[in-house]
Amino acid sequence: MEFGLLGAVEVRDGGALVDAGHVRQRSVLVALLVEQGRPVPVERLLDRVWGDRAPLRARETLYGYVSKLRRLLGPAIERSPAGYRLTVSPDQVDLFRFRALVRRGELDEALALWRGHAVEGLESEWFAALRESLHAERTAAELDRNDVALAAGRHAALLPALRQSAEERPHDERLAAQLMLALHRSGNDAEALLHYDTVRRRLADELGVDPSKPLRETYQRVLAGGSAVTPRQLPAPHPWFTGRAEELAALRSPGTTAIGGSGGIGKTALAVHWAHRHLAEFPDGQLYVNLRGFDPAAEPTPPEAVLREFLEALGEETIPSGLDARAARYRGLVAGRRMLVLLDNARSTDQVVPLLPGQDATVLVTSRVKLAGLVAAHGARSVSLDVLGQADAHEFLAVRLGAARVAAEPGVVADLVTWCGGLPLALSIVAARAAMDPDLPLAVFAEELAEQPLDALDAGEIGTNLRAVFSWSVAALSEPAARAFALLGTVGSADLSLTAAAALLDLPVARARMVLRELENAHLVQQHVPGRYRMHDLVGLYAADLPADAGSRLADFYAATARAAALTLEPHKSLPEHESGHVLTFTGNAAAMAWFDAEHACLLTEQRRALAGGRFGVAWMIGRALNNYHLRRGRTHDDVEAWLVALRAAEALGDELNQATAHVCLGADYVELGQSALGHEHFDRGLALFEGMTNHEAHGGAHRAMAWAAEFEGDREKALEHSLRGLEQFRAAGSEVREAESLNEVGWRYACLGRYAEARAFCEEAMLLNGKLGHAEGSAATLDSLAHIAHHDGRHSDAVTHYRDALEVYRELDNSVEQATVLEHLGDVHAAAGEVELAREQWERALALYREQGRTAEATALAARVPAS
Incomplete structure (x- = not known):
């Protein structure tokens, strides 16, 4: 069967319409359908279907409707102590198909599912609110669709619909900006400017506000002729680039060229050098990304992430979700512009294809593999790099070491060129070593190379021996630096901070800095940002083969310092001791959060x-x-990833308490990610492990997590039940901190049920206990709850004060997630009081944080009722 909610309610069986019964019976059906298989208590069903106009025998009438629906739908409707549950596949319901298509960026297909007003014909307060919410989703999708169409150059086809929508929604500033942009691109700047003036006047006369920042920027863009952002992202050219005349001549614009060759062969240097020589051909900008296709310590950069960076570089403020939507907007922005796109270190054709902008731009792709698919299916030219010839390699050393020094020992230089095999990376290391010892004869270096023949790093990758070059370079280091080089080869991450390196090397930070500086001078490590070090991938592979005993120093440093940072954020957290001679300390929340970030x-x-x-x-x-x-x-x-590893560790240790803790935290995470079934599976496994334990605090933590999950899933009564049980367990444990947090959570859940007197009593008790304990995070959460209660009690001033106080504490705690939520709620309070500008200011700040944090659902919901800035 298929169910239609995006219009008049329909039930179809094999495509044929089925009679779903009386309007109230259809109301019951929809009230169950929208829950996606979650149980709905009888009282809630009654409220949804009739509101405050329920008939005297409403419960019996409801049972009759359910009975008839069961005859229609069979075992899909179940009854449990939690209520009635209707289980169907998301593909059977047009509303869920619509949402899935929107998430994938398939906006035209999503909007085509709408047939009129959502759940048309169903009347109650709850259905009116549902209809309004669904129409907000539709509007948000339409606006996103408009952005994609404009970016793809379909402004002319979009104009009629934009004009009609602008008439229907005269206060929608995002829509107004889209209409202005379409008019501008159609050559009708006068109408675009007139529409802006009309909207500006209407906003001033009817709402007493000025146009939002995005609308004003669109106006300025039209006035300026639509000048676009011009990115300049090319890396600096290599100062010692030599040779490659034939390869440079083979590169040309426009079109796509795949530059292939082994690691260290000079692909990036060639591409960047050519790009800088031809900058005049790309007046509209240059984009660059390192795709990390062969980084031994990092995954290849996904195209979706690259497209976000490119769109931001091109001046886009609203980034669509989904690979296809981002790629379409990117192509639209680059269309017709003379630009260069340099895609460095690609892993495969699949990684590159979404990043191809179209026929107008020039694209250079470097890769260690032959991108045959790019050549065959996308018409790319192929340029393969081999090692440098004798003359170019000789010139390379002459440029680095000086003509006089090279001329003084011509035979030795010829030997060096031979031993290096014409590989630019090997030549660079030789030249750097010789440059650091200008008084040492070059013959000494040649003899060292001669004593250690070049072995192939990998027979299928590189025929030139780099191992001997690296071993010779390491042999020239001091003993501490050589030891450090080998130890750095044991690191699994892409880079390492100075303090982590000091722990790994078991040295004071100042001494570790000196050792790393020696490695930098030898071109064996790079300080790519201040205080963080990384190795070239080939150097790292060589270092990893060297014997080194790192013990557990680095692991202990990370574990002990992570513990210290976590206790800085939550001083009352219970964590076992972990020893490390290099553990860091933190002066406050900001320092701890910055360390975790880095x-x-x-x-x-x-x-x-x-x-x-x-x-x-x-x-x-x-x-x-x-x-x-x-x-x-x-x-x-990321939390799921970390807890899954922690769970396996707890299982290996046989620690059932820690296993249960991990299961409960995973349960909450999976529920938040929309995987409720998996989340509840983890909750059940955690509770099973807790059985028989007398750890009241652990039991309280489990109920606390399940309360949050129940609230997230919309079951407020169940959330309150778990919160009360959690409070009971924490009191039994004698944990005042957790008791304070639970008091607030009980109060909050009473507030969610509209029981504000009880809510206020619990929250005020929580506030007193938090103040006694100096529990800042608990105080902030309770202030947020008290603000919500005050708002719904009609105490505007108290609500604003509480929200601002909560915001200040969350800023001190560097808790950006809660800052965003509080900002949105503060905007709601101002809006309710008619303080439009103050509300808009808070909403725009909240929206910016939501997008920064990747909280798409919150951002979409807020943007649907308030134009983004």
Whole structure:
């Protein structure tokens, strides 16, 4: 069967319409359908179908409707203690298909599903609110569709629909900007400017506000003739580039060229050098990205992430979700512009194809593999790089070392060129070593190379021996630097901070800095940003083959410092001790959050390595310590990854309490990610492990997580039930901090049910206890709850004060996730009081944070009722 909610309610069986019964019976059907298989209590069904106009025998009438629906739908409708549940596939319901298509960026297909007003003909307060919410989703999708069409150059075809929509929604500033842009691109600037003036006057006369920043920027763009952002992203050219005359001549514009060759052969240097020589051909800008296709310590950069960076570089403020939508907008922005796109270190044709902008631009792609698909299917030219010839290699050394020094030992220089095999990377290392010892005869270097023949790094990748070159370079280092080089080869992450390196090397930070500086001078490591170091991938591969005993110093440093950072964020958190001679300390929340921000990727990498290496305590500690940071930054996917590793570590240790904790936290994460079934599976496994334990605090934590999940899923009564049980457990445990947090959560859930007197009592008790304990995060959360209660009690001034106080504390805690939520709620309070400009200011700040945090659902919902800035 198929169910239609995006218009008059329809039920079809095999394409044929089925009689779904009386309007109230259809209301019951829809009230169950929208829950996507979640149970709906009888009282809630009654409220949804009749509101405050229920007949005297409403319950019996409801049972009759359910009975008739069961005859129509069979076992799809179930009854449980939690209520009635209707289970159908999302593909059977047009509303869920619409949402899935929107998530994938297939907006035209999504909007085609609408047949009129949503759930038309169903009347109650709840259905009116549902209809309004669904129409807001439709409007948001239409606006996103308009953006995609404009970016793809379909402004002429879009104009009639934009004009009609602008008449229907005269206060929609995003829509007004789209109409202005379409008019401008159609050569009708006068009408575009007139429409802006009309909207500006209407906003001033009817709402007393000025146009939003995006609308004003569109106006200025039309006035300026639509001048576009011109990105200039090319890296600086290599200062010692030599040779490659034939290859340079083979590169030309426009079109796509694939530059192939082995690692260290000079692909990037060639592309960048050619690009700088031809800058005049690309007046509209140059885009560059390192796709990291062969980075041994990092995954290839996904095209979707690259497109976000490119769109931002091209001046786009609203980035669509989904690969196809982003690619379409990118192509539209680049169409007709003389631009260069340099895609460096590609792994495959699939990684490159979404980044091809069209026929007008010039694209250079570098890769270690032959991108046959790019050549065969997309008409790319192919340029393959070989090693440098004798003359070019000789010139390379002459440029680096000086003509006089090279001329003084011509035979030795010829030997150096031969031993290096014409590989630019090998020549660079030789030249750097010789340049650091200007008084040493070049013959010494030639003899060292002669004593260690070049072995192939990989027979299928490089025929030239780099191992001997690297070993010779390492042999020239001091003993501490050589030891450091080998130890750096044991690191699994893409880069390393100075403090982490000091822990790995077991040296004071100042001494570690000096050792790393020696490696920098030898071109064996690079300080790519201040205080962070990385190796070229080939150098790293060589270093990884060297014998080195790093012990567990780096793992212990990360585990102990993550613990210290987590306790800075949550001083009352219960975490076991972890020893490290290099553990860092933090002066406050900002410092701890900054450390987590900088080291996040390294922490996840080290956690996985610790699990693989049998250091289960480290793997558990890192996962547990990251939890609060992930919550504050809204990184739920990363939290799942960390907890899955931590769970395996707890299982290996046989620690059932930690296993249960991991299951409960995973349950909450999966529910937030929309995977409720998996989330509840983890909850059930956690509760099963808790059975028989007398750890009241752990039991309280489980109920707390399940309360949050129930609220997220819309079951407020169940959320309150779990919150009350959690409060009982924390009181039994004697944990005042958790008791304070639970008091607030109980109050909040009473407020969600409209029971504001009880809510206020619990929250005020929580506020007193938080103040006694100095629990800042608990105070901020309680202030947010009290603000919500005050708002719904009609105490505008109190609500604003509480929200502002909460916001200040969350800023001090560097909790950007809660800052965004509080800002949105503060805007709601101002809006309710008619303070339009103040409301808009808070909403725009909240929207910016939502988008920065990747909270698409919140951003979409807010943008649907308030134009984004």
